Structure formats: structure tokens, C-alpha cells
Amino acid sequence: MMAAGLIDGWVEALLALVLVTGAFIVSRRDLHSLVFAYTIQSLFLVFIALLLYLAHPSEVLLSIALLTLSSKVLLIPYTIKRIQKQIKISRDVEFHYISPTGSLFVTILLFLFVYYSFSGVIGGLFTADKISYTGAVFGVSLMLMGMLVTFSRKKVITKIIGYLTMENGVLLFGLFLTELPLIIEVLIIIDLIIMVLLVTILAAGMDSTMEEFHNRLHIFRRED
Amino acid sequence: MNFLFYALLIGLAIIAYLAFSTSHRKMQALSMVHALSYLAPAAYLLLYVDLPVYYLGNRYLFIDHLCLYEVLIATTVFFFAAMYSWGYVEGLVRAGELNRRDINVFYLMFNALLIVTVLSFMSNNLALFWIFAELTTVASALLVAILNSKKNIDAALEYILITSTLMLFSFIGLMFLFELSKQASTAGTLNWDELMAIAKSLPPTPLVFSFIFVFIGFASKAGIAPFHTWLPHAHSKAPSAVSAILSGVVLNIGLYGILRAYAIVRQTGAEQTISYFLIAFGVLTVFVAAFTMLHQKNLKKIMAFSSVENMGLMLAGIGIGTHAAVFWVLYHKLAHSLTKALLFFSAGVLHRQYLSNRADRMQYVFRLQPLAALGLIIGAAAISGMPPFPMFISKISILIQALSFSVPLLLALLLLVLMASASLVVFLIRLFSNKDEGRAHMERYDTQPGMEAPIIALIIILFAIGIFFPDGLRSMLDTITTELGFIGAKP
Numbered sequence: 247m248m249a250a251g252l253i254d255g256w257v258e259a260l261l262a263l264v265l266v267t268g269a270f271i272v273s274r275r276d277l278h279s280l281v282f283a284y285t286i287q288s289l290f291l292v293f294i295a296l297l298l299y300l301a302h303p304s305e306v307l308l309s310i311a312l313l314t315l316s317s318k319v320l321l322i323p324y325t326i327k328r329i330q331k332q333i334k335i336s337r338d339v340e341f342h343y344i345s346p347t348g349s350l351f352v353t354i355l356l357f358l359f360v361y362y363s364f365s366g367v368i369g370g371l372f373t374a375d376k377i378s379y380t381g382a383v384f385g386v387s388l389m390l391m392g393m394l395v396t397f398s399r400k401k402v403i404t405k406i407i408g409y410l411t412m413e414n415g416v417l418l419f420g421l422f423l424t425e426l427p428l429i430i431e432v433l434i435i436i437d438l439i440i441m442v443l444l445v446t447i448l449a450a451g452m453d454s455t456m457e458e459f460h461n462r463l464h465i466f467r468r469e470d
Numbered sequence: 471m472n473f474l475f476y477a478l479l480i481g482l483a484i485i486a487y488l489a490f491s492t493s494h495r496k497m498q499a500l501s502m503v504h505a506l507s508y509l510a511p512a513a514y515l516l517l518y519v520d521l522p523v524y525y526l527g528n529r530y531l532f533i534d535h536l537c538l539y540e541v542l543i544a545t546t547v548f549f550f551a552a553m554y555s556w557g558y559v560e561g562l563v564r565a566g567e568l569n570r571r572d573i574n575v576f577y578l579m580f581n582a583l584l585i586v587t588v589l590s591f592m593s594n595n596l597a598l599f600w601i602f603a604e605l606t607t608v609a610s611a612l613l614v615a616i617l618n619s620k621k622n623i624d625a626a627l628e629y630i631l632i633t634s635t636l637m638l639f640s641f642i643g644l645m646f647l648f649e650l651s652k653q654a655s656t657a658g659t660l661n662w663d664e665l666m667a668i669a670k671s672l673p674p675t676p677l678v679f680s681f682i683f684v685f686i687g688f689a690s691k692a693g694i695a696p697f698h699t700w701l702p703h704a705h706s707k708a709p710s711a712v713s714a715i716l717s718g719v720v721l722n723i724g725l726y727g728i729l730r731a732y733a734i735v736r737q738t739g740a741e742q743t744i745s746y747f748l749i750a751f752g753v754l755t756v757f758v759a760a761f762t763m764l765h766q767k768n769l770k771k772i773m774a775f776s777s778v779e780n781m782g783l784m785l786a787g788i789g790i791g792t793h794a795a796v797f798w799v800l801y802h803k804l805a806h807s808l809t810k811a812l813l814f815f816s817a818g819v820l821h822r823q824y825l826s827n828r829a830d831r832m833q834y835v836f837r838l839q840p841l842a843a844l845g846l847i848i849g850a851a852a853i854s855g856m857p858p859f860p861m862f863i864s865k866i867s868i869l870i871q872a873l874s875f876s877v878p879l880l881l882a883l884l885l886l887v888l889m890a891s892a893s894l895v896v897f898l899i900r901l902f903s904n905k906d907e908g909r910a911h912m913e914r915y916d917t918q919p920g921m922e923a924p925i926i927a928l929i930i931i932l933f934a935i936g937i938f939f940p941d942g943l944r945s946m947l948d949t950i951t952t953e954l955g956f957i958g959a960k961p
Contacts, residue, residue, distance in 0.1 A: 408635075409634060
């Protein structure tokens with residue numbers, strides 16, 4: 247059994263790395279490195295879950311680690327890569343409101359905002375456990391970073407990676423709350439799988455035959 | 471009688487059958503049977519069983535009066551939508567807008583949406599409610615995406631990405647709530663009835679924080695501004711049978727979640743803050759909808775924004791939080807769902823006739839589609855709050871309750887609601903006065919009886935509810951309001 251202090255140190259280091267991958271996702275343009283960053287980020291989550299399991303052995307944490315490994319590290323990145331090949335997009339250079347460099351700056355502001363607002367409002371919840379508080383702050387920050395990607399990029403595939411990053415943030419947040427009923431942990435993975443399935447169907451629907459069909463319809467009538 | 475078991479079994483059996491069925495007629499008939507299969511036990515429970523009834527060992531599912539009320543509204547709209555689908559879906563296939571092989575997917579998702587909707591209303595556990603609410607997004611987004619148009623896929627993707635992204639905030643909020651409940655009782659809980667019991671000992675400030683997170687997600691499901699941006703596209707691009715469900719049922723799920731969460735907050739010291747918060751978002755929503763409706767040219771879009779307006783009004787009513795305000799909000803919900811179904815069904819007929827939702831393409835509406843024209847006029851009158859329709863009394867009563875809160879609130883709501891109604895009326899006058907001689911001899915689209923029957927039935931029901939306010943309904947709404955903890959002078 248590792249000492250609690252040592253585990254906390256490792257967990258903090260991993261949390262910092264998770265945030266680095268988040269920043270990477272916010273600022274990168276080419277889709278391959280986005281997926282890679284997401285995969286590594288999910289792997290860090292697996293490590294955090296395992297470290298927390300060492301500190302407080304509970305089957306729920308172990309099941310989360312396993313589910314995260316199988317879905318977020320293996321299945322989802324594989325699925326996204328397949329969609330990428332299908333739609334032949336390798337770079338996402340279109341942004342709605344904000345450039346990646348600007349996003350990085352906003353990310354730092356978001357983190358500071360979450361840190362200070364949390365310490366004011368819910369700091370009392372975690373007085374006994376500093377690492378849980380850090381985990382909650384990092385989780386919500388990661389979630390907001392994902393949201394930034396979802397709302398600032400134009401390509402659906404990048405938006406999906408933003409959404410998945412948000413889910414990682416929620417999972418990170420959940421990992422540090424103790425005694426959660428199993429329903430909460432499992433539903434993240436269930437929801438994630440459904441999301442990816444759904445989005446795969448929709449993204450696959452955007453192939454050329456659909457476009458052609460759409461244009462044919464337009465010869466007869468013009469919708470607004 | 472085990473309502474849950476019975477309902478699930480029928481629903482799942484129908485879904486299993488639909489996966490392999492090839493007869494369109496059978497699929498449509500079974501969807502109607504599915505909706506009816508919830509109505510009968512719901513009526514039985516309402517009349518003969520002491521509510522609430524709990525299911526599963528950990529009481530994750532339950533049926534109380536509010537749940538039953540929502541299920542009754544939802545299944546009624548589903549029943550009519552299933553009836554309407556017969557001629558309508560066949561028309562879509564013939565026009566090449568829907569592939570014949572996708573008919574199965576349409577009915578599969580239609581019935582799956584019905585099951586998860588009923589289960590979401592039956593969830594006592596808020597996390598379970600969250601899961602089912604997410605699943606309603608999945609099923610309904612597929613129903614939006616099912617047509618052969620890239621715009622539908624775009625609308626569906628926008629719908630999923632916005633609502634699912636914001637629903638994650640709700641999830642964080644629920645986890646907070648769970649942590650807070652651990653402070654108030656020995657074991658943490660997300661069961662609504664248990665949270666109501668311990669609400670008084672929940673710390674107010676963190677509870678406000680938790681509620682705001684929970685609110686963001688459910689507000690996006692309910693189409694509350696500024697989280698409503700997905701709604702106009704999804705509602706206008708979806709097949710009309712689905713638009714009716716999106717407006718009449720799926721939006722209610724979001725509002726239901728907010729109402730349940732607010733019922734807990736109301737027992738605590740955070741009540742005042744959240745009340746102002748809800749009213750502010752309610753007014754903002756009505757404001758955004760009223761101003762957007764001014765310049766709409768698309769029939770289904772203006773109806774979508776009218777849904778946004780009504781959701782905003784209901785949210786403000788919940789925020790006002792008196793017994794009477796919540797009573798009329800619930801009544802308004804019933805009236806809104808039925809009226810919106812009528813409007814979207816009528817709009818669907820016009821879309822078949824003109825193959826467009828744009829008002830300037832609709833000529834000689836009365837001559838070509840008299841029933842749909844009548845449906846539109848009656849629906850618009852009802853949604854604008856004209857007597858003798860049910861929304862007349864509910865709108866007036868919510869506004870009177872706004873007066874009890876403050877005069878500026880009443881004036882703001884009154885002005886905005888009038889503006890929205892005027893926009894709708896002007897829109898319809900323009901639509902009905904379109905006369906392009908070149909189209910005078912346009913061939914009439916032959917509507918099937920399946921498409922006409924729900925329009926006629928809904929017109930009759932709206933008149934009936936508006937003229938006779940049954941005592942049973944009144945006492946049911948009274949009970950729900952009291953069960954939610956909104957105690958005060960009765961309307």
C-alpha cells in the first residue's frame with residue numbers, strides 16, 4: 247500500500263497533465279493530434295482512478311478505470327479516426343469567434359475563475375480533503391475548456407472532441423466525490439457510447455450521395 | 471397492478487416487433503396502441519390507487535400526481551402524432567424526402583422516445599431522470615435527422631451538441647446536490663422524495679450554486695433563452711409529427727426537471743434568490759421569442775419561437791412560485807402541448823401541399839386545404855390566449871400572479887406576450903392573403919383521414935377544455951401543487 251501523501255502527489259501531477267492535454271485540445275488545429283491528446287487525457291484519467299483506488303479501495307473506482315480504458319482510450323478514438331477517414335478532413339481551421347491562441351488565454355482565465363469562485367462557494371464542502379477540492383476545480387475547468395472547443399470550432403468532428411473533453415471533465419469531477427451511487431459512474435460511459443454511436447450515424451450521413459440527392463430536390467423546389 | 475412492468479413490457483415488445491416489421495400500416499397502428507397502453511393504467515392509477523407509488527428497492531422510480539399528469543399529456547400527444555403519421559409519413563416517402571427503408575427507424579425511434587419520456591417522468595432519482603432526459607435527446611435527434619436533407623442532419627447535430635453539452639452542467643449540479651445531501655443526512659441521496667424531506671437542512675449558498683448548474687442543462691432541454699438556439703432549427707426541420715412531439719412533450723421534460731429541482735430549493739433559505747433567477751430567465755426568454763417572432767417568414771419557425779415564448783412564460787410563473795401561479799403553469803402546460811400539436815399537424819398538411827414552410831409560397835390556403843387553414847386559425851387563436859380556449863384563462867391568471875409579485879414584471883410580461891401574439895396574427899393574415907394568380911390552379915394534395923382526424927379531435931378537445939374546466943382536473947392540479955410544496959391561497 248502506497249502512502250497517502252505519495253498518492254496525493256502523483257494524483258496532483260496527473261491532474262496537471264490532464265490540464266495540459268486540455269490546453270492542447272483547445273489550441274491545436276490538426277485533428278490527428280486532437281484525437282491523440284484526447285486519448286492521452288483519458289489514459290491519465292485511468293491512472294488517477296487507479297491511484298484513488300489504491301488510496302480508498304472501492305470496486306466502483308476499479309470499474310470506472312476499466313470502463314474508461316475500454317471506451318475512452320480504445321473504442322472512441324478508434325471510432326473517431328474512422329469517421330475522419332470517411333469525411334477526409336485532417337485540419338480544422340475554421341473558428342466561430344475566437345482563435346486557438348485566444349482560446350488558450352481564455353482557458354487560463356476560466357481556470358482562475360473556477361478556482362476562485364469554488365473557493366468562495368463550495369470550499370466548505372471539501373475542508374477535510376484538499377485533493378478532492380483540487381480535483382473538483384480541475385474537473386470543472388476541463389469541462390469548460392471542452393465547452394470552449396465545442397462552441398468555437400465549426401467542424402462537427404472537432405465539436406465532438408470538445409464534447410468528449412467535457413465528459414472527461416465531468417468524470418474527473420466525479421472521481422473525487424466519495425460514495426457515489428454506481429448509477430452515476432456508469433451513466434457517463436453509457437451516455438458516451440450512445441453519443442458516439444449517434445454522432446457516427448449522423449457524420450456518416452453527410453456523404454456525397456446525400457449532397458447530390460439534396461441538390462436534386464432543389465431543382466424542383468427551393469427551401470429557405 | 472405493476473404499471474411499470476406492464477408499460478415496459480408492451481413498449482419493448484412493440485419495439486422488438488418494429489425492428490423486423492415491413493408493414494407500414496402495422497407499425498403505425500402499433501405505435502398508437504403503445505401510446506394507448508399507458509393511458510389506460512394511468513387512468514386506473516389516478517382513480518383507484520393512493521399515490522405516490524414507488525418502484526424498485528431503492529425507490530428510483532415512482533408515480534405521483536405530477537408524474538401521472540405529465541404522462542397523460544405526453545401519451546395523448548404521442549397518440550395523435552402516431553395517428554397523424556399514417557398519411558404523413560407515407561407522403562414523405564412518396565415525395566422522396568424519406569427513404570422507405572427508414573420507415574422502420576422512424577417508428578423504432580418514435581416508440582423508443584415514448585418509453586424514455588414516460589420513464590423520465592417516472593424517475594424519482596434525479597440522476598436517473600438525467601439519463602432518461604439524455605436518451606430523449608438521442609431518440610428525438612434521430613427523428614429530426616431522418617429526412618433526406620443535409621439541413622436535417624445539421625439541425626439534429628446542433629440539437630445534440632448544444633443540449634448534451636449543457637446537460638453536463640446539470641450532471642455536475644446533481645453531483646453537488648448529492649454531496650450536499652450527505653451533509654444533511656447520513657447517507658447521500660438523489661431521490662427526489664428524500665431530498666424534499668431533508669431540504670430544510672441543506673445549506674442555502676452551495677444549494678444555489680448546485681441549482682444554477684442543474685438549471686443550465688434542463689433549461690436547454692426546455693428551450694429557455696439563451697440556451698434555446700437549437701430549438702427553432704430542430705422544430706422546423708423535423709417531420710411535423712415529430713415537431714408536435716418536440717414542442718408538446720420534449721420541452722415539458724426540461725421544465726419538469728426545473729420544477730422538481732425548484733420544489734426542493736423552495737424549502738430552503740435559497741428560495742428568494744432562485745425565484746428572482748427563474749423570473750429573470752423567464753422574462754428574457756419571452757423577450758427573445760417575442761422579438762424574433764416579429765420578422766419570421768417560416769411557418770414552423772414562428773411556431774417554434776412561440777414554444778420558446780410559452781416556456782419562458784411558464785418558467786416565470788414557476789419563479790413567482792405562489793400556489794395559484796404553479797397551478798396555472800401546469801394547466802398552461804396541458805393547453806400548450808395540445809395547441810402546439812394542432813398547429814404543427816396543420817402546418818404539416820400545408821408542407822405537403824406546398825412542399826415548403828415559407829409563408830410566401832402558400833397561396834389559396836383556404837381553397838386548397840380548408841381543414842389545415844381552420845386548424846391554423848383556431849390554433850393561433852388558442853395560443854394567443856383568446857377566449858374560449860384554455861390558454862386564455864391560464865395566461866391571464868399567470869399575469870395576475872405576476873402582478874402579485876411586482877407591477878413592472880406584469881407590464882413587461884403583458885407587453886411581450888401581446889407582441890408575440892400580434893406577430894403570429896400578422897403572420898397568418900399575410901399567409902392567408904397571399905394570392906398569386908399563377909398558382910390559382912394548383913392541384914390539391916390529397917390528405918389522408920389519418921392526418922385529418924387528429925386535427926379535428928384536437929380542435930374539439932381544445933374547445934371542450936376551454937369551456938368546461940372539469941372538477942377532476944382542478945383537484946388534480948391542486949394536489950400536484952400542494953405535493954410540490956407550493957402552499958398558499960388556492961385559485
